[in-house]
Amino acid sequence: MKKNDFILVLVMVVLAGAFFIGREFVFSENNLVVQVKVEGQVYKTVSLREDIFLEIVNSKGKKNVLEIKDGKASxxxxxxxxxxxxxxxxxxxxxxxxICLPNQVVVSIKGDEEAELDAVS
Ligand SMILES: [Zn+2]
Structure with missing residues (x-):
C-alpha cells in the first residue's frame, strides 16, 4: 500500500465515523445542550438533561441565573x-x-453536534 492510499483510507474511515456519530446526534432529541454566551463569548455549555442552577456573571459584574429543570431552561x-x-x-x-440585552447574555438550545466545537474551549 502506498502512503497516499493509506491516507485516503484513513480519511474515509474518519469521515464515515463522523457521519455515523453526526447522524446519532441529529436523530436523538435527547442530546440537546444549553449554550450560554456572555458578551459574544461562550461562557458555558451544559446538557439540557441536567437539573442545575447556573450563575452567569458578565465582565461588569451583572448577574443572570439560569435554571434548567425537567429539560427546560429559563x-x-x-x-x-x-x-x-x-x-x-x-x-x-x-x-x-x-436573550438579555442589557447584560449581553444569550442562552440558546442547540443540538450536541453544533455545540461540540464550543464545548472544547
Ligand atoms: Zn435581562
Whole structure:
C-alpha cells in the first residue's frame, strides 16, 4: 500500500465515523445542550438533561441565573433593568433562545453536534 492510499483510507474511515456519530446526534432529541454566551463569548455549555442552577456573571459584574429543570431552561433571576429575560417563557427546543440585552447574555438550545466545537474551549 502506498502512503497516499493509506491516507485516503484513513480519511474515509474518519469521515464515515463522523457521519455515523453526526447522524446519532441529529436523530436523538435527547442530546440537546444549553449554550450560554456572555458578551459574544461562550461562557458555558451544559446538557439540557441536567437539573442545575447556573450563575452567569458578565465582565461588569451583572448577574443572570439560569435554571434548567425537567429539560427546560429559563432565567430565574437577573439584575438587568428591563427583566425581559426573566419573563421570557422557558425554552426546551433546539434553536430557541433567551436573550438579555442589557447584560449581553444569550442562552440558546442547540443540538450536541453544533455545540461540540464550543464545548472544547
Ligand atoms: Zn435581562
Amino acid at each position: 432565567i430565574t433571576h437577573a439584575d438587568c433593568p428591563n427583566q425581559y429575560c426573566v419573563h421570557h417563557k422557558e425554552i426546551s427546543k433546539a434553536g430557541e433562545s433567551i
